[in-house]
Amino acid sequence: MRAVQALTVVLLLIAIAWGGAALIPAVFAVAVPYLALAVFLLGITLHILAWARVPVPFKIPSVCGQQRSLPWIRQQRLESPFTSWQVAGRMALEILLFRSLFRNTRSVLTPKQRLVYQPDKVLWLGALAFHWSLLVIVLRHLRFFLQPIPRSIQLLSALDGVFQLLVPTLLITDVLILGALLYLLGRRLFNPLVRYVSLPADFFPLLLILGIAITGILMRYVDKVDLTAVKELALSLTVFHPTVPHGLSPLFFIHLFLVSSLIAYIPFSKLMHVGGVFLSPTRNLPNNNRARRHINPWNHPVPVHTYAEWEEEFHDKLKAAGIPMEGDD
Amino acid sequence: MSKTPEELLQIHYHPPKHDWMDPSIDFEARRGTWSYPGGVKSLEYLGLPNPREWSPTDEDWKLPPNWQEIVHRGFKDLLTKYRSLRIFMDCCVRCGACADKCHFFIGSGDPKNMPVLRAELLRSVYRKDFTTAGKILGRAAGGRALTIDVIKEWFYYFYQCTECRRCSVFCPYGIDTAEITMAARELLNLLGININWIVEPVANCQRTGNHLGIQPHTFKDNVEFLCEELEDITGIHVDPPINKKGAEILFIMPSADYFADPGIYTFMGYMLLFKYLGLDYTLSAYASEGGNFGLFLSRDTAKRLNYKMYAEAKRLGVKWILGGECGHMWRVVNQYMDTMNGPADFLEVPRSPVTGTVFENAASTKMVHICEFTADLIHHGKLKLDPSRNDWARVTYHDACNPARAMGLLEEPRYLLKHAVNHFYEMPENTIREQTFCCGAGAGLGNDENIDMRMRGGLPRANAVKYVHEQHRVNLLTCICAIDRAVLPTLMDFWVPGVRVSGIHELIGNALVIDGENERTTNLRGEPLHGEGEVSDDV
Ligand code: HEM
Ligand code: SF4
Ligand code: SF4
Numbered sequence: 001m002r003a004v005q006a007l008t009v010v011l012l013l014i015a016i017a018w019g020g021a022a023l024i025p026a027v028f029a030v031a032v033p034y035l036a037l038a039v040f041l042l043g044i045t046l047h048i049l050a051w052a053r054v055p056v057p058f059k060i061p062s063v064c065g066q067q068r069s070l071p072w073i074r075q076q077r078l079e080s081p082f083t084s085w086q087v088a089g090r091m092a093l094e095i096l097l098f099r100s101l102f103r104n105t106r107s108v109l110t111p112k113q114r115l116v117y118q119p120d121k122v123l124w125l126g127a128l129a130f131h132w133s134l135l136v137i138v139l140r141h142l143r144f145f146l147q148p149i150p151r152s153i154q155l156l157s158a159l160d161g162v163f164q165l166l167v168p169t170l171l172i173t174d175v176l177i178l179g180a181l182l183y184l185l186g187r188r189l190f191n192p193l194v195r196y197v198s199l200p201a202d203f204f205p206l207l208l209i210l211g212i213a214i215t216g217i218l219m220r221y222v223d224k225v226d227l228t229a230v231k232e233l234a235l236s237l238t239v240f241h242p243t244v245p246h247g248l249s250p251l252f253f254i255h256l257f258l259v260s261s262l263i264a265y266i267p268f269s270k271l272m273h274v275g276g277v278f279l280s281p282t283r284n285l286p287n288n289n290r291a292r293r294h295i296n297p298w299n300h301p302v303p304v305h306t307y308a309e310w311e312e313e314f315h316d317k318l319k320a321a322g323i324p325m326e327g328d329d
Numbered sequence: 330m331s332k333t334p335e336e337l338l339q340i341h342y343h344p345p346k347h348d349w350m351d352p353s354i355d356f357e358a359r360r361g362t363w364s365y366p367g368g369v370k371s372l373e374y375l376g377l378p379n380p381r382e383w384s385p386t387d388e389d390w391k392l393p394p395n396w397q398e399i400v401h402r403g404f405k406d407l408l409t410k411y412r413s414l415r416i417f418m419d420c421c422v423r424c425g426a427c428a429d430k431c432h433f434f435i436g437s438g439d440p441k442n443m444p445v446l447r448a449e450l451l452r453s454v455y456r457k458d459f460t461t462a463g464k465i466l467g468r469a470a471g472g473r474a475l476t477i478d479v480i481k482e483w484f485y486y487f488y489q490c491t492e493c494r495r496c497s498v499f500c501p502y503g504i505d506t507a508e509i510t511m512a513a514r515e516l517l518n519l520l521g522i523n524i525n526w527i528v529e530p531v532a533n534c535q536r537t538g539n540h541l542g543i544q545p546h547t548f549k550d551n552v553e554f555l556c557e558e559l560e561d562i563t564g565i566h567v568d569p570p571i572n573k574k575g576a577e578i579l580f581i582m583p584s585a586d587y588f589a590d591p592g593i594y595t596f597m598g599y600m601l602l603f604k605y606l607g608l609d610y611t612l613s614a615y616a617s618e619g620g621n622f623g624l625f626l627s628r629d630t631a632k633r634l635n636y637k638m639y640a641e642a643k644r645l646g647v648k649w650i651l652g653g654e655c656g657h658m659w660r661v662v663n664q665y666m667d668t669m670n671g672p673a674d675f676l677e678v679p680r681s682p683v684t685g686t687v688f689e690n691a692a693s694t695k696m697v698h699i700c701e702f703t704a705d706l707i708h709h710g711k712l713k714l715d716p717s718r719n720d721w722a723r724v725t726y727h728d729a730c731n732p733a734r735a736m737g738l739l740e741e742p743r744y745l746l747k748h749a750v751n752h753f754y755e756m757p758e759n760t761i762r763e764q765t766f767c768c769g770a771g772a773g774l775g776n777d778e779n780i781d782m783r784m785r786g787g788l789p790r791a792n793a794v795k796y797v798h799e800q801h802r803v804n805l806l807t808c809i810c811a812i813d814r815a816v817l818p819t820l821m822d823f824w825v826p827g828v829r830v831s832g833i834h835e836l837i838g839n840a841l842v843i844d845g846e847n848e849r850t851t852n853l854r855g856e857p858l859h860g861e862g863e864v865s866d867d868v
Binding site: 005047050051054055056057058059060062063064065066067068069070072073074076079080094098100101103104105106107109113114115117123127187191192193194195196197198199200201202268269270272273275276277279280281282283287288289290291292293294295296298299302303304305306307310311313314317318320321322323324325326 | 460629668708
């Protein structure tokens, strides 16, 4: 089964980190993260460049609202953008709020043979919870890499912990990301259609990120990590003067290795949707085709049937029918 | 018709046990869901590859010996020409949001009609041939070798997509399966795999100027015949100019409008309107087709056919172009024409001679949609309309896919209807506007041998019509698309008997009060104005 294949790989990665860190800690604390980052940066750059090199021959927005036409008809600016600013607005909605996913419906054929389309926002909610938690968690991690810790990061962490008034040490994003990941995974496993289309490469990132989240949470709540040691390592990495402090637990090495695997994996996987969402020609182009001409750089000539050829072929018939011809006047 | 509505409604949405990666299509068993191959003569006329006699039911499709190499090279070529294709190949996350948005999936339950899986049919080959992981890991990385069975499966499913772009509205990255289908059809074309319902009209259009192969003298005959009918009904004499140099406006409509019921009544509507306005316009027997089946074959053939519009406008020396009611025509005119065959710097920015309105939204392409044109007239109070002449009709409106999702022409047609009829009812909101459902027969699939799949694909549309038919006794489905006018009557007869189909300018023509006309006792179809549809219990 495809999920099992993916799980096996994740478990293998965990085993490698566990065994490897015991034998050669410096490799796993220093070389691997550097390497992963290098692969990530290079990979992403090359990938985006490869995309950017390919031309966009036609302006093909998927229009989702009223066009701009007559002045007294209200244009839907964010669904059918005409100007670049409106496009920026549409893109912002897509990137920050997953606008299109919000449209999601579920089609149901009722026993009375009526098709109904029920609003289905759970996927949208799950996707949003997952991505925003991920972003906040990544940002929170900056406290390890920056000294002094910027106020904004402190504030973010504080906000993330507002429920600590009720439950000590609880971070909202930890709960959200776990819940969202389990939902997304559950969907893949138990929704028959989603399961049918899922590849190992769809389970793998979910399981990998789940592994990262779980090891992270364990370090926070169960096998508490030596935070000063972690910060020492992180800071030394940022100034390219790596030192491997004592007191880093196997759990930390597993966490770090899984993160390294993830970032190195991004450029070669569907996680490139990060870039795709910005570059998708159906979303990032304005619906102003008839007002502004779009240029196709490879617009090659094609064999056409000219008027002259046409008139020649149908000359007699045109004449008999009295249709005006070129030679007439 | 091979299946009854009850039989077709036995739809199972549960995927089969076996892996989707193993293709096998039994064409014999699936008659009624695919289209006959492109004819030799047409392919030869167009100079397209590998013309030959063959049938999908044959074991041997008579492909060139190096067919794999041809597809590989063609794929590579497309990947360097279309960023859309590159990105759509790379960034689908298989979230499944698009799955039940496709009318073919809803109507058939075949998982390969989920847009995501339709795309995977191509994407799996992309992974295997063009990505590192796929080259090394093969199937574990979702890669699939290009076998003859894969090709057969492409033919089956990429001719079960009407390029309607509904899936693209729901996809978080805007992945447009129409782009993928177009790419796949272009690859299949390289091997001479295509369907006659597309290839023949394209060849006809290239030669005579229209899909139906109507030659210029017959074009004139048809137009005159319809104008006589119109005169019989209204007492108004119209005599549209053909190929007239120096006219202000070139009017281009889909050929079905001057050829087939019920499009011909829409044609009468146009003619009456132009007469009423005293418009200085001309028709063209050379550019006698608004539609463009070339789009369904390849973007090159789309460009070949579309070439005639600007060429003819230039030759005739008109100032701008007005376009009739047609769906895919407007996809080409709105999103491709200027790029493919422009710039139209020999034309002027369209300006309505009646109201003085300058159509800034068409400043570059110089082509205006007739719904925009007429909406502007009504807004300026230039038309005298008597909507009660359409009281025989209880009307709903079907947004054709392309005017909706490639243009955003949503309000204009509704505005016209609200002024031309008294009884107008919208279908449920998830089935109209940008979420509109396809007729199930667009993109060249409106042929008779494909009838089962047409009825299945048209189910969501028909089901929504049925709703307003039952709730509001709607008996007329209006649309601004020639393919719709050709295929929806069959769809309605099958799923919702009692609902007929018309264009919007037919209803405008009915309602238009013209000086010197006979008292109207019938509509443009010659049916009594006070018919069964007229009921006055609306609240
Ligand atoms: C601007 C940035 C991003 C946007 C707009 C975005 C958007 C989306 C959307 C709309 C989905 C589909 C819904 C879903 O299945 O959850 C998705 C899926 C996913 N995203 Fe992102 N994403 C972004 C960045 C990232 C990053 C940086 C990662 C991780 C490194 C990531 C990991 C994932 C994963 C694993 C899924 C698949 C969920 C599943 O399999 O069910 N995304 N993304
Ligand atoms: S909605 Fe888009 S990303 Fe999701 S499965 Fe469909 S094509 Fe892929
Ligand atoms: S473009 Fe339309 S027909 Fe094709 S897959 Fe998408 S929804 Fe289905």
